[in-house]
Amino acid sequence: MAEGLKMFYARYEHNINLRIPVEEIKESDRKGLICEFCPAKISWVTPHQQHGKNISAFLRLQKNEQHTSNCKNSVKSAITSLVAHSQNIEDGKLLLEAQDSAFIFRMNVLIEASAALRKATFTPEEEADPDKKTRKRIRYKKTEKRLADYFNTATGIAKIRAKIEESSDKKALSELVKIDYNGKEISWNNFFYDEDRYPILFKKAERIAHPVAILITVKQAQKHINTERSSFYSLKGELCTLEHEDKSKEFFAPGLTCNDTTFFENLEAKDEIIVVGKVRPTTNHWGEGKIFKNLNFNIFNKKQITRLKD
Numbered sequence: 256m257a258e259g260l261k262m263f264y265a266r267y268e269h270n271i272n273l274r275i276p277v278e279e280i281k282e283s284d285r286k287g288l289i290c291e292f293c294p295a296k297i298s299w300v301t302p303h304q305q306h307g308k309n310i311s312a313f314l315r316l317q318k319n320e321q322h323t324s325n326c327k328n329s330v331k332s333a334i335t336s337l338v339a340h341s342q343n344i345e346d347g348k349l350l351l352e353a354q355d356s357a358f359i360f361r362m363n364v365l366i367e368a369s370a371a372l373r374k375a376t377f378t379p380e381e382e383a384d385p386d387k388k389t390r391k392r393i394r395y396k397k398t399e400k401r402l403a404d405y406f407n408t409a410t411g412i413a414k415i416r417a418k419i420e421e422s423s424d425k426k427a428l429s430e431l432v433k434i435d436y437n438g439k440e441i442s443w444n445n446f447f448y449d450e451d452r453y454p455i456l457f458k459k460a461e462r463i464a465h466p467v468a469i470l471i472t473v474k475q476a477q478k479h480i481n482t483e484r485s486s487f488y489s490l491k492g493e494l495c496t497l498e499h500e501d502k503s504k505e506f507f508a509p510g511l512t513c514n515d516t517t518f519f520e521n522l523e524a525k526d527e528i529i530v531v532g533k534v535r536p537t538t539n540h541w542g543e544g545k546i547f548k549n550l551n552f553n554i555f556n557k558k559q560i561t562r563l564k565d
């Protein structure tokens with residue numbers, strides 16, 4: 256493990272003007288890599304599996320190396336840069352609000368904006384008056400855009416958490432960004448879930464009223480499910496298998512659904528994505544007494560999803 260964020264771009268020591276994506280770094284070039292923003296030396300981490308789920312190649316800081324204090328691959332600078340971007344939301348409230356030396360992530364702003372979008376939803380056929388129809392459409396587009404901006408910030412902050420490896424960085428993040436839901440602080444552990452913590456998410460899911468963030472590896476490109484009763488798009492995450500001491504196994508299957516053909520269109524197998532939304536747990540019984548524990552998310556805004564490496 257190393258301090259600083261997991262990275263997906265590097266530069267060569269001998270050619271510092273080139274920014275190279277991790278998947279294009281040849282084996283012969285894996286020595287002599289530096290951070291894309293500062294001179295810190297970094298190393299290439301081989302793709303591997305965690306609980307049966309694929310983790311793609313990434314870059315991490317070498318031992319005893321340090322990013323410069325303003326490098327965007329340090330936790331603090333990454334947050335500062337995200338906050339600066341998030342302040343430009345048009346006539347909206349602040350999702351990340353500065354308070355003393357920290358920031359408050361106001362979960363309720365996200366929830367209220369989601370509710371406002373549901374309220375603004377209309378079908379054009381319902382409104383006969385053309386002026387009213389135009390006004391409603393404009394209002395809907397505005398509400399949708401504002402919600403997209405909020406989700407952009409929420410997935411951005413979850414992405415910073417997803418790129419952290421060291422516990423000291425986790426601690427720094429939880430001191431720098433406090434999550435507020437209905438006036439109460441909720442811990443980062445109750446908001447962010449990677450494959451190690453799918454079991455806890457599944458166990459608690461029924462009782463969680465607020466949105467959560469989950470890290471998923473995409474299993475395959477989206478499928479259009481079209482039956483007599485319904486039509487929707489489905490994106491499955493890779494199965495996470497947990498083996499217990501008595502050799503018994505538990506299977507966790509994350510999955511996304513939506514009604515818009517564009518939401519999942521750029522996602523493909525092995526993409527690691529972060530999703531922010533409300534989780535709905537279900538179970539599927541398979542042969543030989545196998546039970547699949549599903550973690551379902553219904554996606555209603557494209558910005559609820561972000562790719563880890565983007």
Ligand SMILES: [Zn+2]
Pocket residue numbers: 290291292293294295321322323326327328329
């Ligand atoms: Zn750096």
